[in-house]
Amino acid sequence: MFICNNFNLLTFTFYLKYFIAINMTIVPFIYFYINFIQAIKQKRKGIKFTKYFIIDRLKSFFYVMTIFILSLIIHNTLNTKENVCYLYASPNTYQVYKESYQKLASKNIENDIKSKYLENILTNNENVAIESLENKINQNQIEENNQVDNFLHETDTNQLNRIYVIDGVFFYPRYIYKNRNTYSGIYCPSNPLNEGFNNPYGYNNYFYTRLSKFIEEAKKNGYKITISNQGCRSYSTQINYYNTMTPGRAASPGISFHGFGIASDLEFYNNNGSPCEYGRTDSSCPAMGWAHQNAERFGLTFPLLHASYKEDWHIEPINKQQY
Secondary structure, three states, X not given: OEOOOOHXXXXXXXXXXXXXXXXXXXXXXXXXXXXXXXXXXXXXXXOOOOHHHHHHHHHHHHHHHHHHXXXXXXXXXXXXXXXXXXXXXXXXXXXXXXXXXXXXXXXXXXXXXXXXXXXXXXXXXXXXXXXXXXXXXXXHHHHHHOOOOOOOOOOEXXXXXXXEEEOOEEEEOOOOOOOHHHOOOOOOOOOHHHOOXXXXXXXXXXXXXHHHHHHHHHHHOOOOEEOOOOOOOOHHHHHHHHHHOOXXXXXXXXXXXXXXXXXXXXXXXXXXXXXXXXXXXXXXXXXXXXXXXXXXXXXXXXXXXOOOOOOOOEEEEOOEEEO
């Protein structure tokens, strides 16, 4: 479909359409009206219709019909669903389109989104388009005001719990069998706040910062989400999970990101304050739906949404790499 997202083009098409309409309706009407009046006058005066009078009338009739036929051909050629500009041009649509176009011109909205709203107006959805346009502009302004940084500035080479961060990338040790120094959960802090951590749970500092911003933004949007107080899961705890849970459900001891403090299990809540039940979906649990949709903005991801054992609560940093 041809998208009419240029105001000058619409203006030209709008006046072209009505120029063609005049040629197809008003011009023939004026011609027949004038000749009808002249014929009456001729008859009242008792003047006979000479062949010159009739030929003169036929010549003008030929010109008028030529204009009418050409206009009709042009109209039928342009009046198709592929030519949205011409098909839906009307005074009301033109005015609504003009107002919306002027609003969009000063807004930082992607061009394809602008085109869709302008297209909606032309396809006779004026009220919906205007309302959606305002909502989109407001939402865009909110996102601009609450834009989260890209985290590329994060750098911490202190290796808290064997994790260090450079340019926003979380580096964790490569697992080596029988080398306990590479195992996750071995170096969990016993007193995080006294050991350089910015939280009492043992989460990596930058991961916790991302989580905090994420949770706060959810709260502003009316959603309650909480993080696990098990910020760093010990190696012995992971062994217990691995031995007692269904095979494949828990990660092998030593490789879980929970043991490095860069993973968390979230709890999502309904509007009435109760936890969303197991088996929930993004639509039945709006807080979780919001989390899945917005995590990436905060440098976070839900990597197990499509795993054989789906975990819609498990969250990690997006950018991780072994060393």
